[in-house]
Amino acid sequence: MGTLPDPQIDYSVHPRVNSSDPVSPRPKPATPAHVIKSDQEALEIAERLAEKLKAGAALRDREGLLPIAELDEYSQSGLWSINVPKAYGGAEVSYATIARVIATIAAADPAIAQITQNHLAIVATVDLDGTEEQKKLFFSWALQGIRYGNAFSELKSKTVAAFETKVVFDGDDVVVNGEKFYTTGALLAHVVPIVAVDENGQGHLVFADRDAPGLTVTNNWSSFGQRTTASGSVKIENVRVPRSRAVHVTSFDHPTVGGPVSQIIQSAIDVGIARGAIEDTIAFVRNHSRPWIDSGKETAGEDLFTIAAVGDLKIKLHAAEALIDIAGRSIDVAKANPTLETVSEATIKTGESKVLTTEIAILATNKLFELAGTRSTLAEHNLDRHWRNARVHTLHDPVRWKFYHVGNYYLNGVHPPRHAWN
Template sequence: MGTVTDTRIDYTVHPRVNSNDPVAPRPRPATPAHVIQSDAEAIEIAERLAERFKVNAALRDREGLLPITELDEYSQSGLWSINVPKAYGGPEVSYATVAKVISTIASADPAIAQVTQNHLAIIATVDLDGTEEQKQLFFGWALQGLRYGNAFSELKSKTVADFETRVIHDGDDIIINGEKFYATGALLSHVVPIVGVDESGQGYLVFADREAPGLTVTNNWSSFGQRTTASGAVKIENLRVPKVRALKVTSFDHPTVGGPVSQIIQSAIDAGIARGAIDDTISFVKTLSRPWIDSGKQKASEDLFTIAAIGDLKIKLHAAEALLEIAGRTIDAARANSTLETVSEATIKTAESKVLTTEIAILATNKLFELAGTRSTLAEHGLDRHWRNARVHTLHDPVRWKFYHVGNYYLNGEHPPRHAWN
């Protein structure tokens, strides 16, 4: 249930969100991360970690405490390299398994799950666009346990796909300048991949050390939801890196699974938020809620309308999770044989899953209070975090456009656009 059960927090290693206190770069792992051997092992580890992460999830949200020790355990578990190809020493699990892992972690703490999102998407980008030297380097770092943050989106640009961050080619180096926001994971990462464009408009993903001179990460994320993702700002001032660290992004110029991979992770987070909210609803109704006076029942869990509502939530959740798995399988197929048709199928199935996971996340987090009753709104339970997290996270990649692309595909045979937000 959502009630805080353990308040033993060491505030010296759990800095607060949106504070003026500096957060030092995380030390690189002293030992390599575990390498997972199978899909089943990945799911088992995710379930075990989720049990631990949910213990203080409400406390971290209420106090704005960054999940530093949790992220260290998470990335050392091997779950941050599950989509590294087998040819480079990784597990290369199914994307259905990736979605299951992320939704499992998100059911415990969706902020922790979201920090993984860009890291896994970056690994997929390296797989699609990296040179052989870059694959050896960046996959190797992930297998060692290094975390990739992100410096992608910009607060002042016209759209999410417009980048003002500039890349300059200077001999054997790249120089990059710009400002970023929504930089989930950058604060607590070891390496910060930065999106920038050169004078010709070519996009690059530039891998900078978190502690590199010219890179400043600000802990100023102030959203009312997903509070502990540390999705603040990054300032890049004459940052210089070797050219081998500048990955030329071309995967959206032709059919690839880059977009669906990014999207299925977002969809999985929303599915996890929904599952966590439904689990807390059931627990609260069974243990703390009072039956309504007109029901004639002795327990809130015996109320006919409540029973039916829980049934409705579970059916919708299971439908969303089933479509999430289907989407993962279509991504696997498209990755193995990337054509316009297979990639469009993966994009559409992932979009369909995003619609259902968004809808059940909003519904479940709202219904929680209706079914559990007024006492479920008390601050001591921290259950409002579910709705706040759902409302904020589902704003990524708006589903109103998913309906359009899905309908246009089936009705008019129009292939969906290719970009990281689709």
């Protein structure tokens, strides 16, 4: 990660991102995960867990330490199965609640929050596209605490949706070949779902065990932000999986909430980054910053311009949070009654939230240093992690296209496109 090893850290227990530290496949949970029963319980558990995660977030980012123990506690908490349908034993909480849960975790450590994103999106995809037997199997795994990583995006394809990874059907099995990048969570997952296309160009989500022969996960994520997501690469060489574990994905061929579900979690991560940055800004101004000489004030917190700037940040944060909540409720409506109109409404509202959360994440993480002052840039505080995380995560899908789709919808009545990035 560009830093010298810390002699006080045991890297055999706490391996680093983008290093030669060995990372073995994670053993499946020895005991079943807790099963959450309600929206309120999910929020309460998220708050308690966030307090723990926040304590080591700066150190993990600085040293590039993979959050192994933290992920185990997180997935065992039950928060990774809160969108499993009630008919299969899950809480099936509102997507507004899911967004609040993710934002709470992201305010403490956005890298850990991002690792959850693909797992929850996969659970939603199984709900939309899985057969009855596949739903029983994959939902039960999620409820047990099994973590799904991902092998979706590709580094060398023409666009994010131009998949070159291939799946071939061979009797009772499928065989997959390809190469993936941006594989958030795969390194520390128990199961790695792979997006692949068949000879007819049809998409499939193939659930391979993390230690399956031919599946190689490389710890080579070198981004300056979201460092400990371990979003490296996956090589897939003749990986053989039972055919029953291949979900035929058709949810973007007709109106479903597949896209908005993925997107609202991204929005929640960004608003969490903003919230964490604003909290640290306020704490630093109160406890460390000096008042500017021209203010005539005794403390930095009495500076009129600082007070107004914090007010502006809070107002914009609350606006973003409110729009995420509106988007979550619209996803609930579209999930219960998926029509072109309800799904478009959910997509547009979620796109609007993505714009505001991107803007407040970038603004808040930049304003932190302006308001807190030069001493806030010292390495000992590692506050630049907020800006690095915001800058990297908000690149997931360009908000310039959100403005276009939102405007085209309201002005010309054009329904937004359906894919995982919208």
